[in-house]
Amino acid sequence: MTLRPFLQQGRPDLPATVFAPWADPNQKPLIRFQNVTKRFGDFTAIDDLSLDIYEREFFALLGPSGCGKTTMMRMLAGFENPTSGRIELAGQDIVPVPPNKRAVNMMFQSYALFPHLTVWDNIAFGLRRDSMPKIDLQRRVEEMLKLTRLEKFARRKPHQISGGQRQRVALARSLAKAPKLLLLDEPLGALDKKLRQDTQFELMDIQEKTGTTFVIVTHDQEEAMTVASRVAVMDEGRLIQVATPADIYEAPNSVYVADFIGDVNILEGTVRATGPNRYHFTWADTGESVTAASERPFSDGQTAHLAIRPEKVQISAERPEGAENAIKGKVHDIAYLGNISTFHVRVAGERIIKAQSANTRRITNRAFTWEDDVWLSWTPTAGVVLSD
Amino acid sequence: MRMSWFNATSLTLGFAFLYLPMVILIIYSFNESRLVTVWAGFSTKWYGELLQNQSFLDAAWVTLKVAVFSSTLATILGTMAAYVLVRGGRFMGRTLFSGMIYAPLVMPEVITGLSLLLLFIGIGLDRGVLTIVLAHTTFSMAFVSVVVSSRLVTFDRSLEEAALDLGASPWDAFRLVTLPIIAPAVISGWLLAFTLSLDDLVIASFTAGPASTTLPIRIFSAVRLGVSPEINALSTIMIAIVTVGVITASLVSKRSMVRQKRDEQAAARAT
Ligand SMILES: Nc1ncnc2c1ncn2[C@@H]1O[C@H](COP(=O)(O)OP(=O)(O)OP(=O)(O)O)[C@@H](O)[C@H]1O
Numbered sequence: 001m002t003l004r005p006f007l008q009q010g011r012p013d014l015p016a017t018v019f020a021p022w023a024d025p026n027q028k029p030l031i032r033f034q035n036v037t038k039r040f041g042d043f044t045a046i047d048d049l050s051l052d053i054y055e056r057e058f059f060a061l062l063g064p065s066g067c068g069k070t071t072m073m074r075m076l077a078g079f080e081n082p083t084s085g086r087i088e089l090a091g092q093d094i095v096p097v098p099p100n101k102r103a104v105n106m107m108f109q110s111y112a113l114f115p116h117l118t119v120w121d122n123i124a125f126g127l128r129r130d131s132m133p134k135i136d137l138q139r140r141v142e143e144m145l146k147l148t149r150l151e152k153f154a155r156r157k158p159h160q161i162s163g164g165q166r167q168r169v170a171l172a173r174s175l176a177k178a179p180k181l182l183l184l185d186e187p188l189g190a191l192d193k194k195l196r197q198d199t200q201f202e203l204m205d206i207q208e209k210t211g212t213t214f215v216i217v218t219h220d221q222e223e224a225m226t227v228a229s230r231v232a233v234m235d236e237g238r239l240i241q242v243a244t245p246a247d248i249y250e251a252p253n254s255v256y257v258a259d260f261i262g263d264v265n266i267l268e269g270t271v272r273a274t275g276p277n278r279y280h281f282t283w284a285d286t287g288e289s290v291t292a293a294s295e296r297p298f299s300d301g302q303t304a305h306l307a308i309r310p311e312k313v314q315i316s317a318e319r320p321e322g323a324e325n326a327i328k329g330k331v332h333d334i335a336y337l338g339n340i341s342t343f344h345v346r347v348a349g350e351r352i353i354k355a356q357s358a359n360t361r362r363i364t365n366r367a368f369t370w371e372d373d374v375w376l377s378w379t380p381t382a383g384v385v386l387s388d
Numbered sequence: 389m390r391m392s393w394f395n396a397t398s399l400t401l402g403f404a405f406l407y408l409p410m411v412i413l414i415i416y417s418f419n420e421s422r423l424v425t426v427w428a429g430f431s432t433k434w435y436g437e438l439l440q441n442q443s444f445l446d447a448a449w450v451t452l453k454v455a456v457f458s459s460t461l462a463t464i465l466g467t468m469a470a471y472v473l474v475r476g477g478r479f480m481g482r483t484l485f486s487g488m489i490y491a492p493l494v495m496p497e498v499i500t501g502l503s504l505l506l507l508f509i510g511i512g513l514d515r516g517v518l519t520i521v522l523a524h525t526t527f528s529m530a531f532v533s534v535v536v537s538s539r540l541v542t543f544d545r546s547l548e549e550a551a552l553d554l555g556a557s558p559w560d561a562f563r564l565v566t567l568p569i570i571a572p573a574v575i576s577g578w579l580l581a582f583t584l585s586l587d588d589l590v591i592a593s594f595t596a597g598p599a600s601t602t603l604p605i606r607i608f609s610a611v612r613l614g615v616s617p618e619i620n621a622l623s624t625i626m627i628a629i630v631t632v633g634v635i636t637a638s639l640v641s642k643r644s645m646v647r648q649k650r651d652e653q654a655a656a657r658a659t
Pocket residue numbers: 040043045063064065066067068069070071072219
């Protein structure tokens with residue numbers, strides 16, 4: 001998984017600074033949800049949600065189907081009004097503002113290109129509504145065509161171009177008015193994996209070039225991790241965690257988030273403090289115990305979960321010397337993924353623990369095979385201790 | 389595949405039943421003889437005579453005016469009604485309104501005609517071209533709204549939202565996005581209203597005044613004095629106009645359906 005370097009690019013005159021406006025208390029958010037609730041009949045789609053999004057952010061909304069991602073976007077665009085609460089854009093309450101008067105543009109999941117207009121006219125549609133002078137309008141459309149590499153298709157109708165090109169038209173059209181905020185609702189859902197990855201980088205590039213704030217909805221956690229400056233993990237209309245992709249991955253705040261993002265081993269047990277920020281973690285099913293570090297305090301005997309990513313578990317034939325946490329097991333299954341292999345190791349109590357290792361050698365030289373006795377080991381800081 | 393003996397017979401019988409009277413009428417309109425039932429050779433002279441007959445020409449002119457105005461009015465009102473019913477969301481009395489808009493489709497024409505007549509007398513409106521136009525608008529607008537709303541229910545709502553999102557007012561979104569896309573349905577609605585108006589006899593006879601006889605009324609009264617070859621010629625012309633109208637309407641909607649399908653296939657292929 002590629003993680004994005006959080007550096008502001010494109011200003012070679014300035015030293016690269018960490019982009020983290022959310023950590024700066026003096027920054028004013030571009031978007032502010034304040035205790036927003038949205039009900040459809042007696043169904044609560046968004047439940048008392050508060051969230052700040054800052055200028056130039058690439059903010060990803062991630063969560064299972066039906067958790068309210070599209071509803072959030074539609075409230076920002078003005079197609080739905082919150083049942084209660086306040087939504088601010090640049091300090092101004094936008095709830096009473098109709099969609100055509102908001103400095104917000106949306107790229108629709110279905111693209112919603114106007115089938116009777118050419119690519120050129122689709123892109124010009126929004127500019128014409130502002131009665132932009134003709135010269136400026138032409139320049140702006142050409143600029144957008146160039147940005148999205150669509151110059152050759154300007155005179156075609158939407159049904160005469162490919163899916164990937166259509167998606168770029170939708171992007172160009174929503175960017176043309178230089179909105180303060182661009183909403184992307186599963187923009188890449190319809191594309192195949194290769195095209196999707198290319199487009200993700202293209203989107204990041206465009207976001208950096210234009211300085212627009214992007215809010216993107218996606219089902220695909222890898223996509224969120226790739227493009228976003230911050231990720232919000234949602235469930236049933238609530239935010240579970242809002243953090244940088246690295247924090248979401250390395251320091252999830254709950255079992256839900258740890259499980260939702262990436263592959264993870266989750267062990268159940270109880271904790272007992274052994275020192276400052278150090279705990280003994282005793283497995284519920286076998287009584288074996290391991291050492292784990294945690295910044296978060298736990299009381300003795302509290303039940304907890306230990307979440308460890310498979311790539312942080314080492315696999316070896318002998319017990320590694322000096323390892324604080326090591327347990328014995330048998331290789332149950334091997335998933336070969338090209339660059340890495342995932343070993344499913346059966347340890348005491350019929351539990352399976354996954355360990356990943358990079359395939360630095362060819363497959364014929366692989367060290368372990370089915371039913372081999374192996375040792376799994378990890379450092380005390382490799383896992384995260386989570387309360388329920 | 390060859391048709392079975394049974395299918396072929398039923399098809400022939402069905403079509404004969406539908407079209408034999410009209411075919412006979414068309415054939416006799418080219419009859420040389422004044423006697424309708426005696427064939428005396430091919431001739432187009434009755435079409436020529438028709439052009440000399442001022443009262444027929446006047447009636448034709450009235451009919452044309454009425455058809456153009458009433459179908460245009462019906463198309464505007466019917467499209468607006470369809471738009472509100474499909475798009476307007478839930479509002480007070482929506483169900484009642486949508487039921488009522490379709491009532492003229494099933495209402496006996498005699499009742500529609502009679503009630504309109506009473507209304508016009510009640511408000512003191514002199515019967516003439518205007519009253520026929522109003523009457524025809526009333527009943528054909530229901531047909532237009534059926535045609536247009538069946539197109540609107542399959543119309544992708546997000547296109548309108550996209551237009552609003554890009555800064556179009558609701559009226560601009562309708563005018564620049566919705567209307568061009570549903571245009572084929574609106575056109576076939578207009579053609580339908582036009583042909584309905586063209587061949588309406590019952591409602592027109594209730595609402596027409598002495599100086600505003602429409603062609604169907606004129607034909608009907610002429611026929612009571614005996615069928616003349618001139619009437620046959622006139623009816624043939626009307627059949628031709630209606631046929632052209634109906635075929636155009638179905639071609640327009642078929643073409644747009646084919647195009648829609650092609651777009652969908654292109655979209656499916658590309659993604
Ligand atoms: N207009 C509506 N009327 C009633 N319920 C609605 C409406 N719109 C959304 N909902 C409900 O609100 C919930 C959230 O919907 P939303 O479209 O925001 O989900 P989502 O997170 O975008 O899901 P997906 O990933 O499948 O697109 C769903 O349970 C949905 O059924």
